[in-house]
Amino acid sequence: MTAAAAPSMPGLTIEQGLRAAGVGRFQYRLFIVFGLVWMADAMQVLAIGFTAPSIAATFGIPVPTALQTGTAFFTGMLAGAFAFGRLADRIGRRPVLLIAVLIDAACGVASAFAPDFQWLLALRLLTGIGVGGTLPVDYTLMAEFLPAARRGRWLVLLESFWAVGTVALAVLALAAAPWGSDAWRLIFFVTGLPALVGVVCRLFIPESPLFLNGSGRSAEARAVLQRVARANGAEVVIGRLQPQPMARASVRALFAGGLRRRSVCLFAAWGLISVAYYGVFVYLPVRLAGEGFGFMRGQVFLIVLALVQLPGFALAAWGVERWGRKPTLIGFLLLSAAGCGLYSLGRAPALVVGSTLLMSFALLGTWGALYAFTPEVYPTRLRASGMGTAGATARLGGLFAPAIVAPVMATHFTLALALLSSFLVAAAVAIGCVDIESRNRALD
Numbered sequence: 001m002t003a004a005a006a007p008s009m010p011g012l013t014i015e016q017g018l019r020a021a022g023v024g025r026f027q028y029r030l031f032i033v034f035g036l037v038w039m040a041d042a043m044q045v046l047a048i049g050f051t052a053p054s055i056a057a058t059f060g061i062p063v064p065t066a067l068q069t070g071t072a073f074f075t076g077m078l079a080g081a082f083a084f085g086r087l088a089d090r091i092g093r094r095p096v097l098l099i100a101v102l103i104d105a106a107c108g109v110a111s112a113f114a115p116d117f118q119w120l121l122a123l124r125l126l127t128g129i130g131v132g133g134t135l136p137v138d139y140t141l142m143a144e145f146l147p148a149a150r151r152g153r154w155l156v157l158l159e160s161f162w163a164v165g166t167v168a169l170a171v172l173a174l175a176a177a178p179w180g181s182d183a184w185r186l187i188f189f190v191t192g193l194p195a196l197v198g199v200v201c202r203l204f205i206p207e208s209p210l211f212l213n214g215s216g217r218s219a220e221a222r223a224v225l226q227r228v229a230r231a232n233g234a235e236v237v238i239g240r241l242q243p244q245p246m247a248r249a250s251v252r253a254l255f256a257g258g259l260r261r262r263s264v265c266l267f268a269a270w271g272l273i274s275v276a277y278y279g280v281f282v283y284l285p286v287r288l289a290g291e292g293f294g295f296m297r298g299q300v301f302l303i304v305l306a307l308v309q310l311p312g313f314a315l316a317a318w319g320v321e322r323w324g325r326k327p328t329l330i331g332f333l334l335l336s337a338a339g340c341g342l343y344s345l346g347r348a349p350a351l352v353v354g355s356t357l358l359m360s361f362a363l364l365g366t367w368g369a370l371y372a373f374t375p376e377v378y379p380t381r382l383r384a385s386g387m388g389t390a391g392a393t394a395r396l397g398g399l400f401a402p403a404i405v406a407p408v409m410a411t412h413f414t415l416a417l418a419l420l421s422s423f424l425v426a427a428a429v430a431i432g433c434v435d436i437e438s439r440n441r442a443l444d
Helices: 014-021 025-059 068-091 093-113 117-144 148-159 161-202 209-214 218-231 251-255 257-289 299-322 325-345 349-377 380-404 406-411 413-433
Strands: none
Touching (some): 014 209, 014 218, 025 117, 025 148, 025 218, 068 093, 093 161, 117 349, 117 380, 148 161, 161 299, 251 380, 257 325, 257 406, 257 413, 325 413, 380 406, 406 413
């Protein structure tokens, strides 16, 4: 066969080059590699509650003290998301990708061998830095290897690996139970392994063509696009690319000019959704467990919750392409707010379980659409910074959730539900105020 004529024309944009290279084996490999580490990250985050009792038994400390490993982990995630996001916009996606996942894997596995509690806190902080750093770079790089028509669906489905990690952790926690006070060691060791595999796999991932072209390395960007086309079996010749130089920008640029409104609205939504998420899936089960619904904190119910998340991700993946990013996000947020309100109608087991399943479906669909939307609204010079700042804002929400939600949940249940619902409605309003819809929009 002969090479197609159109793609060999000079002056291609990166979007035209991506469309010519096609979507196929290259993106599937990228999807699996990133998904593997995202699964591991989900296991690391959710392991906090499962490991605290055995950590307390090992070091002879109270369970609340053992939960400081979670605080250290979230603090690390906050710092890692912001710092690595900025770094990825300065030196490139690929080197930062490798550094973040190496820290994630090495410190995650090393946590299993911590000789004392202070060492464990330090290693969980470092693991959190690595996990937080993978977030902005993974989604930024995945977005920059996909043409506009396919990007939203793929980014939502990448988030579905969170559900896979949830199921894997629940099974792991059951398997670790016979280890007694050493259960946390097995859990931390196994949760670090997928990231360790990811280190090796990521050595073969090239730099983003958008970043290369914007950095004045158009020939390298063209070579990467040709590699993508070859991997996908597309018999095309990628022609000369249009230079698209990008100026260096400080983080303040996220809040300047035309980006100010979208950044403020988006980051507000990330923070509000995060507080609501931890309120629903951490503090609400604690309250309900004290009222006879102890099964909600068990591994089997966690598996059920994760399985319900999968159709939520599927609907979000369809919705972001069919209806658009903003309408899909707003719809899932309002559904989440309604589901939260259902708890106030009574304590019938069917109502409590049904409300929880609805919340799992709707809130995780929300996260999927949010992860697809956010990297698309920023220019290449600030894309990873925007994702990193959004991730850091979400971690702030997680850190402040105990102070905001826990006291109200413990004393005024209905008021707590109203508070969580209002956060979700406010997040929907914030998304509605974002000044751009990114469906079918080429990245710049």
